[in-house]
Amino acid sequence: xxxxxxxxxxxxxxxxxxxxxxxxxxxxxxxxxxxxxxxxxxxxxxxxxxxxxxxxxxxxxxxxxxxxxxxxxxxxxxxxxxxxxxxxxxxxxxxxxxxxxxxxxxxxxxxxxxxxxxxxxxxxxxxxxxxxxxxxxxxxxxxxxxxxxxxxxxxxxxxxxxxxxxxxxxxxxxxxxxxxxxxxxxxxxxxxxxxxxxxxxxxxxxxxxxxxxxxxxxxxxxxxxxxxxxxxxxxxxxxxxxxxxxxxxxxxxxxxxxxxxxxxxxxxxxxxxxxxxxxxxxxxxxxxxxxxxxxxxxxxxxxxxxxxxxxxxxxxxxxxxxxxxxxxxxxxxxxxxxxxxx
Numbered sequence: 001x002x003x004x005x006x007x008x009x010x011x012x013x014x015x016x017x018x019x020x021x022x023x024x025x026x027x028x029x030x031x032x033x034x035x036x037x038x039x040x041x042x043x044x045x046x047x048x049x050x051x052x053x054x055x056x057x058x059x060x061x062x063x064x065x066x067x068x069x070x071x072x073x074x075x076x077x078x079x080x081x082x083x084x085x086x087x088x089x090x091x092x093x094x095x096x097x098x099x100x101x102x103x104x105x106x107x108x109x110x111x112x113x114x115x116x117x118x119x120x121x122x123x124x125x126x127x128x129x130x131x132x133x134x135x136x137x138x139x140x141x142x143x144x145x146x147x148x149x150x151x152x153x154x155x156x157x158x159x160x161x162x163x164x165x166x167x168x169x170x171x172x173x174x175x176x177x178x179x180x181x182x183x184x185x186x187x188x189x190x191x192x193x194x195x196x197x198x199x200x201x202x203x204x205x206x207x208x209x210x211x212x213x214x215x216x217x218x219x220x221x222x223x224x225x226x227x228x229x230x231x232x233x234x235x236x237x238x239x240x241x242x243x244x245x246x247x248x249x250x251x252x253x254x255x256x257x258x259x260x261x262x263x264x265x266x267x268x269x270x271x272x273x274x275x276x277x278x279x280x281x282x283x284x285x286x287x288x289x290x291x292x293x294x295x296x297x298x299x300x301x302x303x304x305x306x307x308x309x310x311x312x313x314x315x316x317x318x319x320x321x322x323x324x325x326x327x328x329x330x331x332x333x334x335x336x337x338x339x340x341x342x
Contacts, residue, residue, distance in 0.1 A: 029247020
């Protein structure tokens, strides 16, 4: 049975931190940016945790170990244990362990996070295609990873060794801007070999499964800033999601989102965990949220009224998503977003 298509953000009469038992939080663009805590993140997470919500940090970055991520968050003022961190390295290590014998050798093209995760699953990391690996795993290895590592992967794959990737994010944010991510490195090996890897990270099911297994969440809420990893991952896992506008997604991208990219809730930042969410109501051929009413016109989206800009954005989402149905809204939302200051 196919799931229904979301045509508007949902409302919630309860604070999200009360309605859900676990927040599955992305890191870059949600909790921190350039290594520094995003405004309101520390206090909001502290309040949610004090109220009984379990906080889990879910990252596609396979370079850092859970211990390193936990230490970073704790230094920012967000007390975190290594067990609260779930990485794509852990997800891909489990995926490999289910297909190879215990104690098997795995060629690692990546960083320490992958090696730690493989050892946790009883596998042996090796560095050369000549070490008789039974699998190749590729993850982000940092900006200084040598070109020869990609060649090593190619040699093993050419011999028929199965290939796994922690994730395929093409870019990764940094203090100086956007840099090539693991997906770009995966493309190098794909082009050279013609092979296709098994991928574990967001938005694919192995990452969601790893997260649920490790957290025991019964009513999880995915919290992210990216439509194509965080929100799509929630869609694939059939759980609710909160999009925060502190990262890469802007209003235009949100209005044009296909069904798998449409979040359950939309808010400015992590303070959205601590509040209810307003209802979006159908009225007079349009949609109203707070003091704003949005409609789909002949060629553009329109909004009128006043009040908080986020309410206007939620109303616009309803107008755009309803007009698009199971497709992508092609109506011009530029003037409407400009009126909201977004």
